[in-house]
Amino acid sequence: MKDGWLQRLSDELAQAWTVAVKDMRVYYLTAPMIMFGLLLPFLLFFSFSIKREIGVQVGLARLLALTTFFTASSAGPVIIPLERRTGTYNRLLAAPMSLFTLLLGKTLVGAFFAVATSLVPLLIGLLVMRVNVVNAGLLVACIVLASLAFSAFGLVFGSIPTSSATAVGSIMMPSTLVRWPLLFISGVFIPLTEMAPAARAVAYLSPLTYAQDLMNHAVLGRGLLSPWLDLLVLLLSGVLFLVLSLRMHRQSRRLGY
Amino acid sequence: MDEKIAIRVEGLTRYYRNLLAVDHISFQVQQGEVFGFLGPNGAGKTTTQRMLTTLLEPTEGRIVIFGHDLAREPYPVKRQMGLVPEESNVYTELTAWDNLMFTAQLYRVPRSERAARARELLEAFGLWEKREVKVENFSKGMSRRLSIAMAIIHRPTLLFLDEPTPGLDAQSAHAIRDLIRQMNAEGTTIFLTTHQIEEANQLCDRVAIINHGQISAIDTPERLKAAFRRVQSVEVALEPDGAAHGEALAALLGVTTSVKMGDKWRLYTEDPSALLPLVMDYARAHDLRVVSLSTLGPSLEDVFLEITGRQVGTVRHEAAEEKPARRMKGGGR
Numbered sequence: 001m002k003d004g005w006l007q008r009l010s011d012e013l014a015q016a017w018t019v020a021v022k023d024m025r026v027y028y029l030t031a032p033m034i035m036f037g038l039l040l041p042f043l044l045f046f047s048f049s050i051k052r053e054i055g056v057q058v059g060l061a062r063l064l065a066l067t068t069f070f071t072a073s074s075a076g077p078v079i080i081p082l083e084r085r086t087g088t089y090n091r092l093l094a095a096p097m098s099l100f101t102l103l104l105g106k107t108l109v110g111a112f113f114a115v116a117t118s119l120v121p122l123l124i125g126l127l128v129m130r131v132n133v134v135n136a137g138l139l140v141a142c143i144v145l146a147s148l149a150f151s152a153f154g155l156v157f158g159s160i161p162t163s164s165a166t167a168v169g170s171i172m173m174p175s176t177l178v179r180w181p182l183l184f185i186s187g188v189f190i191p192l193t194e195m196a197p198a199a200r201a202v203a204y205l206s207p208l209t210y211a212q213d214l215m216n217h218a219v220l221g222r223g224l225l226s227p228w229l230d231l232l233v234l235l236l237s238g239v240l241f242l243v244l245s246l247r248m249h250r251q252s253r254r255l256g257y
Numbered sequence: 258m259d260e261k262i263a264i265r266v267e268g269l270t271r272y273y274r275n276l277l278a279v280d281h282i283s284f285q286v287q288q289g290e291v292f293g294f295l296g297p298n299g300a301g302k303t304t305t306q307r308m309l310t311t312l313l314e315p316t317e318g319r320i321v322i323f324g325h326d327l328a329r330e331p332y333p334v335k336r337q338m339g340l341v342p343e344e345s346n347v348y349t350e351l352t353a354w355d356n357l358m359f360t361a362q363l364y365r366v367p368r369s370e371r372a373a374r375a376r377e378l379l380e381a382f383g384l385w386e387k388r389e390v391k392v393e394n395f396s397k398g399m400s401r402r403l404s405i406a407m408a409i410i411h412r413p414t415l416l417f418l419d420e421p422t423p424g425l426d427a428q429s430a431h432a433i434r435d436l437i438r439q440m441n442a443e444g445t446t447i448f449l450t451t452h453q454i455e456e457a458n459q460l461c462d463r464v465a466i467i468n469h470g471q472i473s474a475i476d477t478p479e480r481l482k483a484a485f486r487r488v489q490s491v492e493v494a495l496e497p498d499g500a501a502h503g504e505a506l507a508a509l510l511g512v513t514t515s516v517k518m519g520d521k522w523r524l525y526t527e528d529p530s531a532l533l534p535l536v537m538d539y540a541r542a543h544d545l546r547v548v549s550l551s552t553l554g555p556s557l558e559d560v561f562l563e564i565t566g567r568q569v570g571t572v573r574h575e576a577a578e579e580k581p582a583r584r585m586k587g588g589g590r
Contacts, residue, residue: 008332011365014362014365015362015363015365018359018362018363019363022348022351022359025350025351025355026348026350026351086346086349087342087344087345087346088346088347088348090312090340090342090346091340091346091360091407092363093311093312094310094311094312094335094338094340095335095363095364096332096335096336096364096365097363098332253312253313253314254314256271256273256304256307256313
């Protein structure tokens with residue numbers, strides 16, 4: 001067996017992947033994931049877009065931002081509380097891997113779910129509606145990066161220190177309370193250019209704003225901010241959410257949950 | 258570093274807010290030992306085990322496993338450790354085979370060995386025929402066996418078992434005890450948390466008894482029993498109507514406690530040889546037939562009860578009334 005940090009790194013990456021694949025097999029078809037991750041983004045989009053005269057291109061950019069955000073951030077608040085209840089989370093915590101590796105695996109689960117879900121409107125847009133995407137490379141980067149960042153965002157809620165008896169619904173509640181308002185201040189339903197200055201200042205605090213702006217750059221070829229700034233903010237947001245989740249997990253271990 | 262020591266615990270303490278769950282306990286577990294950790298519910302057993310397996314942070318104290326300080330170097334310890342928690346934490350949505358493969362991958366068992374080890378374990382636990390069945394269709398005993406198989410697929414040198422057999426059918430419990438013996442014979446150190454005292458008696462090289470968060474006693478089962486000579490006993494079955502003589506038997510000279518055990522009376526005494534003729538005299542005087550009469554050394558359960566002062570299991574029954582000098586338990590009238 002190879003020794004040293006290279007072997008350890010290889011092991012940790014393989015373990016993160018193992019956790020992600022297991023979660024995909026176990027949880028992707030569970031009711032909360034289908035409800036909150038798959039159906040809700042589409043229902044929301046059609047609820048708020050119906051009878052509004054928006055172009056197909058704009059609609060696609062908005063739907064992609066919405067699905068990456070909602071789908072990716074649904075995994076953490078569903079999977080971790082479920083695993084805590086069944087005791088299987090302890091199996092992962094006791095395994096020879098770092099907490100970061102475990103959370104990386106969990107991040108991948110939500111991210112893959114969001115990427116796969118985003119493919120549905122994207123393929124319909126490209127193949128059926130004949131939407132012209134201005135920058136395909138940027139669109140791929142945006143979907144992947146936004147999915148990772150928002151999946152890490154969902155992990156924050158799944159990491160809230162709670163006892164193993166806490167129901168999934170109790171974790172979904174705070175996550176819903178935070179995620180829904182973000183939809184309305186992040187330029188998804190109301191473009192930033194139409195917002196009052198005060199509301200726009202608040203919008204800049206939301207990572208979803210930067211994902212929507214990046215989608216606009218990729219699909220429409222225009223956005224309000226620099227695409228590089230959007231990419232940087234999404235990257236930093238993902239790191240920040242992961243670090244926050246790590247700290248909350250350590251807090252759980254201290255508290256005895 | 259003493260290479261023979263598997264676990265060294267020094268001043269281990271855990272508070273839950275203001276509640277002191279584990280109170281500055283210290284002990285060592287030798288390599289190759291089956292170490293029993295006994296205690297009544299709420300004594301601090303599971304809290305201690307959770308700290309030993311990195312799931313819970315101690316408030317104070319130090320844990321060294323195989324020479325590694327657990328707080329600073331958990332990784333090499335986790336690689337050598339297997340954990341069987343009280344509840345079978347298996348993925349019910351996956352098959353038995355997939356559960357084992359997942360764990361093997363998680364513990365980085367070489368790819369070439371995974372399938373062979375999984376097959377070996379499934380066959381050993383009688384689950385090979387059910388390998389493609391989702392675990393949600395398994396009985397409690399089958400889930401338990403699978404949970405243990407998952408804990409040992411990476412061949413740990415230290416195995417933690419938390420209450421491995423309660424609630425299982427006799428066959429499953431027997432199979433698990435055999436496995437513990439076999440793994441220990443192959444060199445695995447076993448840390449067994451249990452309140453099944455007879456199980457600890459049968460399996461453990463040494464036991465620690467924890468009560469109210471503190472270690473009350475720690476020694477081999479036989480030495481613990483020897484230290485509690487006052488809980489030796491004489492067991493007698495009388496006919497006719499033996500149950501009616503409990504109070505009179507309890508009043509015999511030297512009897513400290515009497516306990517009804519089915520159709521028999523167990524009379525605790527420090528001197529069984531002196532009590533035997535008194536029991537025979539009593540039977541003759543009351544025209545009773547002695548169906549059986551035997552002397553018993555203290556059981557580990559007796560020791561446990563002496564130390565913890567609590568009722569466990571179903572053997573003892575608290576008396577309706579207690580005397581200051583003698584405790585009448587069971588059917589005393």
